[in-house]
Amino acid sequence: xxxxxxxxxxxxxxxxxxxxxxxPAHWSVAAAVLVQDMDSTRDSPVTGAPRAPYCLMGVxxxxxxxxxxxxxxxxxxxxxxxxxxxxxxxxxRRVLS
Amino acid sequence: xxxxCDLVVIGAGxxxxxxxxxxxxxxxxxxxxxEQRAPGGQIYRDVEAPGLARPAVLGPDYDxxxxxxxxxRSTKLEYLPDTSVWQLSRDLEIGLxxxxxxxxxKARKVIVAAGAMERPMPIPGWTLPGVMTxxxxxxxxxxxxxxxxxxxxLAGSGPLLLLLAWQYLRAGLKVDALLDxxxxxxxxxxxxxxxxxxxxxxxxxxxxxxxxELRMSGIRMLSGISRLTAMGHERLGSIEFVRGSRTEVxxxxxxxxxxxxxxxxxxAVAAGCEQDWDTTQLCWKTRCxxxxxxxVQGLFVAGDGAGIMGALASEHTGRLAALGVAYTxxxxxxxxxQRRAAPEHSAxxxxxxxxxxxxxxxxxxxxxxxxxxxxxLCRCEEVTAGEVRLAVGLGCAxxxxxxxxxxxxxxxxxGRVCGGMVSELIxxxxxxxxxxxxxxxxxxxxxxxTLEQLANAATD
Numbered sequence: 001x002x003x004x005x006x007x008x009x010x011x012x013x014x015x016x017x018x019x020x021x022x023x024p025a026h027w028s029v030a031a032a033v034l035v036q037d038m039d040s041t042r043d044s045p046v047t048g049a050p051r052a053p054y055c056l057m058g059v060x061x062x063x064x065x066x067x068x069x070x071x072x073x074x075x076x077x078x079x080x081x082x083x084x085x086x087x088x089x090x091x092x093r094r095v096l097s
Numbered sequence: 098x099x100x101x102c103d104l105v106v107i108g109a110g111x112x113x114x115x116x117x118x119x120x121x122x123x124x125x126x127x128x129x130x131x132e133q134r135a136p137g138g139q140i141y142r143d144v145e146a147p148g149l150a151r152p153a154v155l156g157p158d159y160d161x162x163x164x165x166x167x168x169x170r171s172t173k174l175e176y177l178p179d180t181s182v183w184q185l186s187r188d189l190e191i192g193l194x195x196x197x198x199x200x201x202x203k204a205r206k207v208i209v210a211a212g213a214m215e216r217p218m219p220i221p222g223w224t225l226p227g228v229m230t231x232x233x234x235x236x237x238x239x240x241x242x243x244x245x246x247x248x249x250x251l252a253g254s255g256p257l258l259l260l261l262a263w264q265y266l267r268a269g270l271k272v273d274a275l276l277d278x279x280x281x282x283x284x285x286x287x288x289x290x291x292x293x294x295x296x297x298x299x300x301x302x303x304x305x306x307x308x309x310e311l312r313m314s315g316i317r318m319l320s321g322i323s324r325l326t327a328m329g330h331e332r333l334g335s336i337e338f339v340r341g342s343r344t345e346v347x348x349x350x351x352x353x354x355x356x357x358x359x360x361x362x363x364x365a366v367a368a369g370c371e372q373d374w375d376t377t378q379l380c381w382k383t384r385c386x387x388x389x390x391x392x393v394q395g396l397f398v399a400g401d402g403a404g405i406m407g408a409l410a411s412e413h414t415g416r417l418a419a420l421g422v423a424y425t426x427x428x429x430x431x432x433x434x435q436r437r438a439a440p441e442h443s444a445x446x447x448x449x450x451x452x453x454x455x456x457x458x459x460x461x462x463x464x465x466x467x468x469x470x471x472x473x474l475c476r477c478e479e480v481t482a483g484e485v486r487l488a489v490g491l492g493c494a495x496x497x498x499x500x501x502x503x504x505x506x507x508x509x510x511x512g513r514v515c516g517g518m519v520s521e522l523i524x525x526x527x528x529x530x531x532x533x534x535x536x537x538x539x540x541x542x543x544x545x546x547t548l549e550q551l552a553n554a555a556t557d
Contacts, residue, residue: 001227001245001246001350001351002237002244002245002246003243003244003245003246004241004242004244005154005242005243005268026143026146026241027241028241031237031240031241031243034237034243039332040226040331040332046478046479047479049224049479050226050331050332051224052226052227052229053229053233054224054228054230054233055214055215055229055230055233056229056230056232056236056237057139057214057232057233057236058132059510059513060510060513060514061477061508061509061510062476064509072509072545073545076236077133077179077181079134079179
């Protein structure tokens with residue numbers, strides 16, 4: 001669905017849904033996920049409908065993702081980091097994790 | 098809690114950057130908070146990053162952000178990027194969140210320069226993966242140098258949509274179609290405002306140049322689109338549109354929607370600032386005077402967050418707000434205030450000359466503002482427009498009651514996306530002015546925060 005323009009960039013290794021990939025260090029988590037051709041980044045807790053980032057600026061909250069074990073992270077506002085573990089968020093969050 | 102600083106500025110876009118620099122020049126201690134990792138807001142997003150040939154793709158206007166960011170970097174203030182504001186109280190106590198830790202700071206004055214957000218475009222299927230805003234496309238381009246691969250359709254109305262198509266063209270990508278939903282009647286209503294718009298520095302010429310280049314590129318551009326549907330099972334597969342009497346389907350995996358931008362009033366609403374519904378721009382605006390002073394004492398707004406005005410006018414209102422704040426803190430007298438403010442006022446007015454034309458030309462059609470019954474209105478809680486209409490029929494009097502009846506507005510976005518639509522829809526159903534129908538009450542925390550972080554913040 002998306003590809004990156006040729007640019008020199010330092011890369012980091014992140015794991016997205018158990019797949020380890022190299023992405024430019026300055027990318028947001030949302031950008032990293034979109035380039036992997038993942039259809040959706042979470043399931044809506046109301047009906048389970050698949051959802052993906054919509055606004056990419058922190059307003060719509062569609063990109064809620066589990067990052068390094070922490071749920072409800074807005075992927076568009078988080079920068080990738082070496083060794084980051086990114087997982088889709090399915091269903092409602094548990095109050096105590 | 099005693100004040101930590103003279104002024105906290107929320108938002109490091111053009112208004113916030115200009116306000117911060119001017120405030121420091123006037124002798125104030127300033128803390129600048131921003132959610133992004135670098136200054137620029139959305140319009141100048143990642144302008145400091147040395148990407149490959151970015152100006153060549155993004156256009157020369159983007160460069161203005163570099164000068165603003167450079168001025169910011171050489172100014173003595175406390176700049177906190179990657180920082181979310183989860184609370185702004187009436188007595189200007191700010192709850193902020195950074196690097197997994199929350200804390201409070203207290204300001205003597207606050208300028209909220211939170212900018213604009215995309216106006217939602219609630220078409221059937223708009224929540225399918227593969228449907229995004231044109232703004233999202235620009236963020237990917239500016240901050241990561243990412244462009245679509247396969248088929249992409251742009252649809253909607255407004256200069257940003259044309260700009261994105263043009264930027265993609267310069268990056269080597271021809272979009273499959275550009276569907277313009279601008280109501281054809283708008284061209285007639287807007288025509289009388291064109292002469293004044295032509296006196297605004299460069300706007301119209303730039304727009305025309307863009308259009309000519311797009312037309313010459315051979316991109317399929319269709320106007321007068323009256324209906325649009327995103328279709329697919331679990332992700333976008335195709336879009337269907339109606340133009341005149343013809344219906345057509347285009348297979349595509351990516352649809353970028355845009356019908357203008359509206360002020361992001363969320364923080365100001367949460368702080369208790371009075372809002373007004375602008376019947377021309379069809380959006381809520383924080384009520385403020387010529388300095389940006391709101392109904393909450395000590396709280397000012399500047400930039401697109403105060404009313405859509407564009408990046409250049411935003412700078413001027415940022416400086417005016419800083420001047421207003423400095424005056425209320427006794428840093429300068431009335432005569433000096435007027436002397437410094439005069440050029441900012443006139444520059445601002447000059448930049449605004451194209452607005453009546455643009456606002457009229459790109460006024461979105463009602464069908465694209467108030468969706469059909471079976472279309473989702475609240476994305477977070479999956480509430481359809483029909484459910485809200487039904488609730489009104491059952492006695493629901495306003496947006497806050499709609500929350501109880503339907504859960505509309507109670508999801509994670511707290512009504513940022515659906516708020517304006519719900520106000521308009523309820524006003525329409527109850528046959529009253531939108532201003533009277535009102536807006537959601539917004540309560541902190543405005544951004545996700547854990548109880549642990551909250552508890553630690555209180556004891557720090």
